[in-house]
Amino acid sequence: MQFPTNQNNSKSPAEMGEEQLLRPLIDVQTDLKAACLLKDAIARFSTGYLPSKSLENTQKLLGITVPTLRFIRRFPTLFHEFPHPKWPSLARFELTHVAKLLRQQEMKVFDECQTDLVERLCLLLTMSKSQMIPLQSIHPLKWDFGLPDDFDKNLVKRFPDHFQIVKGTNGLACLKLVQWREEFAVSELQKSNEKRGLESDNGADGRNAYKYREFKRGKSALEFAMSFPRGYGAQKKVKAWMEEFQKLPYISPYEDSRRIDPNSELVEKRVVGVLHEFLSLTIYKKTKRNYLRSLREELILPHRFTRLFTRYPGIFYLSLKCKTTTVALREGYRRGRLAERHPIA
Structure with a gap:
């Protein structure tokens, strides 16, 4: 797919206006x-x-x-x-x-949200290629995932059937997923599309059950929610590119991606899906770009995956505030505020 460029602005589409929102x-x-x-x-x-x-x-x-x-x-x-x-x-x-x-009060909220936090952490580990991630890559994400300060001790101790600390091939201490039920590994995009399908087709239980199975198998061309900067999304080239991208089959970030042809356009949609799911799992629907870079190998992301944040400005946007680069999920915000506030937020 040929991505259209905006030659009339010095800034990239992802930088137009979003900085003021965030x-x-x-x-x-x-x-x-x-x-x-x-x-x-x-x-x-x-x-x-x-x-x-x-x-x-x-x-x-x-x-x-x-x-x-x-x-x-x-x-x-x-x-x-x-x-x-x-x-x-x-x-x-x-x-x-x-x-x-x-x-x-904070400790009380952590206890009340414990089940949700464990599930988020399990899903993050499920996305990784070996279902384990070095602790040094998870610690910077404690704030983004709403994890308590001592998660690597208390959660492992409380949930030994979910987590264990192991030594990785590089000698680093890693958090490993012990066991996870496959039926829970459903992405936020799949859930949102299924919800819309149920709402628009209420009563057709058999058909919706079939659609949901297709979502999980990655055979349906699920659509990402897109919201472009003012004036940009109305361009004909952008509309044509957006429709072409949305028609590609969706590959769940929890599926084995090794079966995908590395030269296929599906690879890029799979990477966009991984980034979308990762940001969906965070409490504030955003994280620092460097945190994602430290997970590149675990999430099987290409070397230059961060270019996708400006390549798909309808899904992501960037902020250069506070001397760092923050990437956020556009659909997670409404008028500069979180669309859905987690109790920890």
């Missing part, structure tokens, strides 16, 4: 995520406080645009600052009473 959300969540990471770090310390020296060189890790010490001092409601007991010239930070109460 900017407030990314700003707020960047600060919120950093504050939560600091809160968890303090909670892990046996002393109950975090020395200021430990905050050195953490700015990049937290994803913030200001020095960490300046950042943590912006939130006196969450963090108390005191002189260090041994070195009075240095500062230490403790959680305030309010922060402790919020942490208790």
Whole structure:
């Protein structure tokens, strides 16, 4: 398929307008995520406080645009600052009473959503080629998947029939899926198309059951929801390309992709399906592009898969806010807000 280009704009279609939609959300969540990471770090310390020296060189890790010490001092409601007991010239930070109460509420929500979080993690592992992923690639995704700080210990301990820690071929510690029922491995695109099919064909149970089986087998040309930047989607070339792409058979991200001809156009639709499903599994329907890059081999993605985010601006959009590249699922948002809010969100 020949993808149409927009020669009248200096920016790519995916950059036209979406930055304004995501900017407030990314700003707020960047600060919120950093504050939560600091809160968890303090909670892990046996002393109950975090020395200021430990905050050195953490700015990049937290994803913030200001020095960490300046950042943590912006939130006196969450963090108390005191002189260090041994070195009075240095500062230490403790959680305030309010922060402790919020942490208790957070733990309660994690417990209430435990089944959902386990399923999301299982689906992520099911998508991987060997049904296991290095822990170092999952830890950065804790915020995006709504996982508790100690998921690699508590979830494995609570659900030994689902997860186990193993050593990968590269020597890295990996989270491995022990067992998963195949009938649960149905993508969000399949679910949404089935839901629309049931609504439009209410009463025809036999036909819908057949359609659902076809969805799972990947034989139907399931359509991705698309919403283009203003004026772009109305172009004739774009419409023709969109219709051609939508007619290609859909390959579930949970199916073995090795049977697909590597030179076939189905490969690209399969990759788009994997990226769509991955973002659908996240709490905020978005993630950092670098996090996806670290999963390239596990998800069987091509070397230059990130170009698909600008190649399919009707499905994805990018933000360059906060000195990082964030990719989001367009259908996950309505007027710059999450279309469906998860309890953890």
